[in-house]
Amino acid sequence: MESSLSTKHLLGIKYITSEDIRLIFETARQFKEVINRPIKKVPSLRDITIANLFFENSTRTKLSFELAEKRLSADVINFSAAASSVKKGETLLDTVNNILSMKVDMLVMRHPAPGAPMFLSQHIDASIVNAGDGTHEHPTQALLDGYSMNEKLGDLEGKKILIVGDIKHSRVALSNIFCLQKLGATVRVCGPPTLLPKHIKELGVEVSYNIRDSLNWCDVANILRIQLERQDVKYIPSLREYSQYFGINKALLDSLDKEIVIMHPGPMNRGVEITSDVADSEHSIILQQVENGVAIRMAVLFLLAGNRS
């Protein structure tokens, strides 16, 4: 296995190799051991300053990154757009260059515009980790999802992974597709046609509008949140109807011929895409995903720090 990543930034899963993914998993495995010890902190990123730039709201991703950074002994500063000069009309590039002048080494950025981290990477020197850019990618989420599946099922080669819900507005879906394909899994997406991108098949995924059939097909179902905040026009008539025809509930799971693993990147709309008796059941690995998120982010930050020029 390679000992370093092929890239200086993590901008999207499509821009990294399957070797990169395996290296991140292996490194995360070691960090997961670390964070389960009584002393959870390692000095790996001492003297490295990381800025978390969140131009869009986030709870778990932000906390997870901050925790990962602190476990690695990095110095951390936080920035959120609500309390910033962005509202006064400053450009992203100016904002970031100002922060970098304060001798920041790495950036973790969430931004509403697809491609914003890529744009930044073309104009600045610091390493960038994309923590979600609009409807483009959310690479660390896909990595922690892939890692969690890997933990549960072993090698993902030939495994059948279903992604359910609002694929059109989901950066998680896109990053998951790229990640799982690079690990050899077969991916199917399922949801109402208006929430599936018209050309999604061209990415090499299967497409279905039938939830029962799809659940029966898969080894893992990754249930996405309905992103009402990213829908300018209504793509589905009502949440009630969505829940009725695409929501995952216990009765539906019980009626399957097999047991499957249930995942959700959070935050969940309980009672909409997933019912509580599924989210809290033994099939669900939702909380393991969150735990793995910290280890994955430690691995990403650690490996990228080693690749800084």
Add this chain to the structure above:
Amino acid sequence: MKVLIKNAKVLQQSSSYHGDRLDIMVENGKINAIDSAISKSADHIIQSEDTHISLGWVDIGCHSGQPGNEQRETLKSLSEAGAKGGYTHLFISPDTQPVLDNRMQVEYLQRFQSDAAVQLHTLGALSHGLLGKDLSEMLDMAEAGCKVFTDTNRSEQHTNLLQRGLEYAKSNDLCILQSPFDPSLAIDGHMHEGKQSTMLGLPGIPSISEHQALSKLIDLQKYTESKLIAHLISCKESVALIKKAKSNSNKISCTLAYQNLVHTDKALYFFDSNFKVFPPLRSDEDREELKNALLDGTIDILCSNHTPLEEEKKKLEFPYADFGMTSLEVCFSKTLETLGKENLDIIIKAISNRPRQLMGISEAKIEIGARADLTIFDPSQRWTYLKSKSLSKNNPYFGQELNGSVIATILENQININ
């Protein structure tokens, strides 16, 4: 002033000199000698390894900053960029501020004179203020010299206005030039809808937002029997529609932006906003169809789609960047690179002869006694694109070595030598 062009291959299919290599003397704005070898003295002697000469080139729908956005482009910088790119006639899109929608604006543009050998023409706004509601005073503008009217890509929502515009245009044999686009089918769209937009998570501008609007435009043309130029078609479905429409009517023609001939949506893989243009760069298949359609004459005119934008509008996160690329200076070279020298005749037809016919530019010829309206170029010469005459720098080609260079343009007494 005397200008002697040495050993130039003449490219003008209607001329008896077509295909010949000749010396041409221009004196006091007119061609006064054409011979296999002219040995008279001249103020300027123009020659290159593989000199070619054609009638001056014409660009339709290029965007000017002036009036309103002079930081992007002035009429002077636009003319100079045009001359550098080989053009002697530029038809300026009416979407300036204020909009070019009345006689005064047409005359304002006509009064402008630069040293560049370029004549500026107005594409008149079809509707007042480009609002798609009331017809502009087309006859009054026509009297001032404006023969072609457009609501750019804005008025597809206003079917009724288009119908009235097409009908009204008939009274003076005017022509309507319209970009087919239905924005309601491309909400928040930033690039062609396809595999690439899906991979980039960007909302798409599907081909149907164009060809559905084109279909309507063609129906309206059929109903009104007016002259229509479908401007900047970009997808394979539009090519099929134009082909069919042309078999039914000789009053329909269409244009293509060279970007859609040269690039595809794959250019956007790294979110380079320089490639964010409108109409959007489409798929390989679309590009292939457009290329065939240009070669077989289905597409009449090749345009630069020159859209100058200041850095503040382009150096941004991709979705926030404006659409457009500066292109007058490179349109010919990039096209030549794509189509090859073997198709030079077709390229010249699409940037000179056809637009001259369709836009009603007063007749020019490569004959003794004809007024000089000429572009001299060398399709074999390579050049490096280092500096632009345009005030804006929004294109991806700086520093590139390009194929085929423009040597000079002559418009009567004005000469521009690169």
